Amino acid sequence: MSYLEVETVTKRFDDLVAVDDVSFSAEEGEFLSLLGPSGCGKTTMLRMIAGLETPTTGEIRIRGEDVTDQPPYERDIGMMFQHYALFPHKTVGENVGFPLKMRGVGAEERREQVAEALEMVRLPDAIDRSPTELSGGQQQRVALARALVFEPDVLLLDEPLSALDRVLRQQMRVELERIQKEIGVTTVYVTHDQMEAFSLSDTVVVLEDGHLSQQGSPIDIYENPTSEFVGDFIGQSTKLTGTVTATEDRPVLETPGVHELRLPSSVDVNRGESEAVFLRAEKLDIRDQPSGHENAFPATIRVINYLGEKTVFYCDLEDGTEVIVSKQGFTNVDEYERGDEVYVVARPEDLVIARSVDDRAPQQVEGVR
């Protein structure tokens, strides 16, 4: 039995299936992210855990107790909303003290716990201020303090960083991680931002169009996507589709843009089948000449984005397919300019091929005939 269990949950709104047969679970203290593009059902899923929506079918359990039909106020859930949802007519202290007041905690004890919670989010002096006077980052801290002050079973975060600017977002991410680890609360985090999900989470659940696409550790999701959707959605990559052929004992993908793309020899693909391969931008290279054992294919540089820590090249293959190459600490940007004819280089072992878990099972491996 896991701490938080979501079992075959489906949510229908009239004709729309927002969440489709999703199951996952989190252990006590685990940080789990629901990751996916907007409209994938991640927020609906979160709202069902909070009790703000009721699943059409399926079950949600917290500590083994079925809470599927419990109203939110009977669950011990701390939820932080995207726009914080602080009560504008109450002071910061009253906001943070609100869940305690609703639980019948006396005024004096409340004051103590509120002070403690504000200490934790490093805003001890804001207690008598109005939330409307606070900056976005401060409001967020107050919202977090309010969601945690009553020591909830589960902390739910709905895109909490999306309303902040970039620098603040990074600070808050670190802060969030510190606090979550400090109190060890089981956390479900909704985001469309892969970097946020990866840097914070023990487990990432990728949702696509209402159904669960893949669940695993960040590294698992990045290196071994189990579906084309995950391969495409995670990271910056170019997708090439083609037909598998073979030269000697090595599998090769025939694609319009590259002609012959050598695949890693370990991969199980069947000759004549259509496959999609993802070229991760940061694993590609740009050269003036093709080199021996690697895939090298001619391309024309269309755009160069120098971003300081990295440089991103947007190149066009022969058939017009766009391929993105991202180079860390690239100092000789000046040597390239728009319209240059170059070779994009990809080592076969760096290619990512989406494989569903079933296909990876040993009995299914047939190799190339």
Next chain:
Amino acid sequence: MRDDLRWTAVKATSALVYLFLLAPLFVVVAISFNPTQFATFPPAGFSLEWYYDFFTHDRMLRSLFNSFVVATGSAIVAGVVGMISAFGFVRYDFRWKNALSSLLFLPMIISPVVIGVALTTFLTEIGMERNYLYLIAGHSTLVLPYVFVTVRAQLYRFDQELEEAARTLGANELETFVEVTLPLIMPGLGAGMLLAFVISFGEFTATQFWIQPQTTTAPIEIYTMVRTSLTPMINAMATMLIVVTVVVPLVLDAVLGKNLILKSA
């Protein structure tokens, strides 16, 4: 330059129009302190004689008290019903919603004479006596749209995520309403109820169909008095009416510190 001139002309015209509309009110207030029997302007002196008359005149006091009772009752009834209807129209979808919401504004649009006659027929038909409740029922109908429209405007701007937040934090439906919803719609509700009070307090046209001697309201009393005996006490009474309908809400507003009227305007 010409534009400046035009603006000055516009401003001057507006000022004159307002002066024309408001000046009689000031005159009434001024001559209510006039010691002479016949109205003169400017006043010939200063006297509280008519106010003394007024406060010792049983029928006058009675009518003012009646107006207070009816206006307060109507503001409360319209406040509750108007708020609940506003919630229904903003938060729920149902058939004929737009048509029905237009219907709710009818008491504002239809001539009060028609409403006065119609309601009289109806209430008489169901055998209701002409008491306070009769008047409150009538006035509530007249002022309902004002509460409905101000609360509805407030609710359209209301961030429902705040209610959801309260519920996740442990507040049940009632606690959420008392702790979060009500305080936040108070500016709209308060402004609507103040308007309802003031309009009910000054209502004349429909009210004359609904009163009996014991429930006569202040505006009707003034009218009756003007018709029978022209005493300057009426000016004192009219001044009291102005004070109640203009000054009381403003003071209440300032004291409560919510700026209900200014905010909702």
